[in-house]
Amino acid sequence: MNDREQSDLGWSEVSSADADLAADPSPHGNDVRKENRRPKVNEHRILRLIHDCGPTARADIVRQLGLSAPTVSKVVASLLDAGFLEEVEMPEMQVGRPPKKLRLACEKTQVLGVVIAPGTCWVVSSGLDGELEESRMHKIRTPDTYEGLIAALADQARELMNREGVETLGAGICVPGLVDVSRNLSVLAASVPMIEGRSPTGDLAERLGIECVTLPAKHALCLAQSHFGENRREEDFVLLDFSTGAALGVVNRGRLLKGKNGFAGEVGHITIDPNGARCFCGNRGCLVTVVSDVAVAARVSERLGRYLDIEEVVKLARAGEIDLAGEIREIVYYLSIGLANVINLFNPPTIFLHARIFDLSDDLFPSLLAEVRRRSLRPTFAECRFVRANVNKQQGAVAAILDHLIESWAPRSDTHRRYPALTH
Numbered sequence: 001m002n003d004r005e006q007s008d009l010g011w012s013e014v015s016s017a018d019a020d021l022a023a024d025p026s027p028h029g030n031d032v033r034k035e036n037r038r039p040k041v042n043e044h045r046i047l048r049l050i051h052d053c054g055p056t057a058r059a060d061i062v063r064q065l066g067l068s069a070p071t072v073s074k075v076v077a078s079l080l081d082a083g084f085l086e087e088v089e090m091p092e093m094q095v096g097r098p099p100k101k102l103r104l105a106c107e108k109t110q111v112l113g114v115v116i117a118p119g120t121c122w123v124v125s126s127g128l129d130g131e132l133e134e135s136r137m138h139k140i141r142t143p144d145t146y147e148g149l150i151a152a153l154a155d156q157a158r159e160l161m162n163r164e165g166v167e168t169l170g171a172g173i174c175v176p177g178l179v180d181v182s183r184n185l186s187v188l189a190a191s192v193p194m195i196e197g198r199s200p201t202g203d204l205a206e207r208l209g210i211e212c213v214t215l216p217a218k219h220a221l222c223l224a225q226s227h228f229g230e231n232r233r234e235e236d237f238v239l240l241d242f243s244t245g246a247a248l249g250v251v252n253r254g255r256l257l258k259g260k261n262g263f264a265g266e267v268g269h270i271t272i273d274p275n276g277a278r279c280f281c282g283n284r285g286c287l288v289t290v291v292s293d294v295a296v297a298a299r300v301s302e303r304l305g306r307y308l309d310i311e312e313v314v315k316l317a318r319a320g321e322i323d324l325a326g327e328i329r330e331i332v333y334y335l336s337i338g339l340a341n342v343i344n345l346f347n348p349p350t351i352f353l354h355a356r357i358f359d360l361s362d363d364l365f366p367s368l369l370a371e372v373r374r375r376s377l378r379p380t381f382a383e384c385r386f387v388r389a390n391v392n393k394q395q396g397a398v399a400a401i402l403d404h405l406i407e408s409w410a411p412r413s414d415t416h417r418r419y420p421a422l423t424h
């Protein structure tokens with residue numbers, strides 16, 4: 001695995017000696033912020049500090065990062081100019097004029113997040129702080145055709161972009177399945193097959209006239225975890241997404257492991273039962289055929305003879321109106337095999353789990369962990385923490401464009417470590 005097969009997460013420090021520009025990630029749209037593509041050490045440090053600590057006064061930046069006041073002034077000016085920061089008066093309990101602080105732009109700047117998924121799609125907008133408000137989260141039923149999908153998403157996006165005095169910097173698009181990152185092309189999406197061979201990135205960028213970037217959900221969720229999650233400072237983790245499909249993202253030393261084309265992490269297609277049900281990939285008994293929100297909802301629907309989505313299944317199960325003992329036993333059995341393999345392969349300190357099936361019963365998670373402990377190597381299991389992911393795909397889409405814009409404007413070095421200089 002070399003550095004070209006990985007991508008950085010979050011904002012971090014770069015070496016000014018590393019003047020080579022990062023490879024153009026082939027985005028689409030108008031990018032006015034890409035003129036000066038050189039690694040910018042202090043820009044990343046200041047963004048990271050404000051991201052982690054919230055609104056910060058210039059004097060505190062000088063003190064915490066050990067930079068000179070003129071350097072901070074110059075870098076802050078460029079960040080304000082690029083629309084990444086804004087300076088606001090923060091009222092405090094003191095006499096006189098409130099001090100000014102710098103924060104991630106959210107009043108005059110926004111980004112869009114687009115989630116393409118079976119059943120329901122989302123278009124949301126947020127400031128660069130990633131805060132999502134209900135009034136700026138639009139939900140639509142997933143249209144039946146690709147043309148209909150792009151038209152509907154563009155309509156919702158335009159509505160969100162129509163805010164006076166607010167500039168939209170770009171849109172992140174989160175899709176199921178495999179995305180060829182070098183061509184921004186969806187190449188496999190069993191749950192939304194209409195996007196296969198298409199480029200929502202290019203088509204939305206063309207309609208909206210803004211920078212767009214697409215990531216598969218497994219990787220977008222990792223970015224969301226890194227930018228907005230409660231444990232956002234973790235540099236090493238695995239995130240497993242068992243919502244519409246079953247896939248994982250691996251973050252190692254602050255870098256996302258993408259594989260040659262961006263396809264890495266398809267844990268859903270490890271064979272879990274050689275004689276099991278036929279999978280859409282052509283094999284039999286893949287993990288994704290038995291464990292995912294969609295797979296479990298489908299099985300319960302079949303048993304009850306009526307269609308239920310996972311939200312309805314969870315609601316009925318919590319109310320004690322349906323007995324899911326058989327399904328839960330099956331989830332624990334198959335998922336524990338998958339998780340034990342992941343632990344043994346990657347030795348992650350933390351595994352974030354993203355799925356609604358864990359809400360089916362209070363016993364499911366403890367039973368699962370007991371089974372994973374039994375199946376995995378003891379020392380590796382002992383070092384691993386299991387945490388429910390507290391981020392969603394909307395945040396993943398927002399994080400995708402945020403990460404992309406900052407990287408386009410101020411590329412990072414391939415050789416840096418994340419958070420090397422921050423001690424708070």
Ligand SMILES: [Zn+2]
Nearest residue numbers: 269279281286
């Ligand atoms: Zn498969």
